[in-house]
Amino acid sequence: xxxxxxxxxxxxxxxxxxxxxxxxxxxxxxxxxxxxxxxxxxxxxxxxxxxxxxxxxxxxxxxxxxxxxxxxxxxxxxxxxxxxxxxxxxxxxxxxxxxxxxxxxxxxxxxxxxxxxxxxxxxxxxxxxxxxxxxxxxxxxxxxxxxx
Numbered sequence: 001x002x003x004x005x006x007x008x009x010x011x012x013x014x015x016x017x018x019x020x021x022x023x024x025x026x027x028x029x030x031x032x033x034x035x036x037x038x039x040x041x042x043x044x045x046x047x048x049x050x051x052x053x054x055x056x057x058x059x060x061x062x063x064x065x066x067x068x069x070x071x072x073x074x075x076x077x078x079x080x081x082x083x084x085x086x087x088x089x090x091x092x093x094x095x096x097x098x099x100x101x102x103x104x105x106x107x108x109x110x111x112x113x114x115x116x117x118x119x120x121x122x123x124x125x126x127x128x129x130x131x132x133x134x135x136x137x138x139x140x141x142x143x144x145x146x147x148x
Contacts (some may be wrong), residue, residue, distance in 0.1 A: 017137050021081035021093050021130060028100070028126045029074040035119040042113065044061045074100070086137065093134035 039045055052059045053065075077096060084092060102146050111117070 004078050016088075016091065017133055018082050020133050021089070022078050023075040024126050024130045024133070026132070028123055029071075031119050031123045031126065032071060032074065035116060035123075038115050038119075039113075058106055070103075076145045086140075088135045091117065093130055097127050097131035097134065101131070 048054075049059075054063065057063055073096060077093070081089060081093065101124060102122060102125065107120075111120075
C-alpha cells in the first residue's frame with residue numbers, strides 16, 4: 001500500500017542585512033543601558049554620583065555631553081542601519097562597530113563585577129556580529145547595458 005505523507009515545517013524567511021544590523025544595535029544599546037542601571041546597585045556608586053564623580057572623572061558639562069553622544073550612537077544606528085544606502089551603511093557599521101569594540105574593551109574589562117564582565121562579553125560579541133554582517137554584506141548583481 002502506497003501512502004503519501006504530508007510534512008510541514010515552520011516558515012522561515014530571509015532577514016535582510018539591514019534588519020540584522022538594526023536589531024544588533026538595539027541589543028547593544030540595551031546591554032549598555034542595563035550595565036549602567038545595574039551599576040547603581042553597587043555599594044558607593046550613588047554616593048559617588050552625589051559627590052559629583054563618575055568613576056575617576058569629576059562630573060562636568062563636557063563629560064556628560066561626551067557620554068551622551070557616546071550612548072546616543074547605538075540608538076541612532078538602529079534607525080540608520082535601516083535607512084542608509086548599502087555602501088554608506090556598510091562602512092558606517094564597520095567603522096562604528098570597530099570603534100565601539102575598542103572603547104568597550106577598554107571600559108568593560110577594567111571592572112571586576114561579574115555582571116559587568118558578562119555584559120561586556122555579550123556587547124563585544126554583538127559588536128563583532130555587526131562588523132561581520134556589514135563586512136560580509138552580499139553584493140547585488142546589476143545589469144549594465146554597454147553600447148559600443
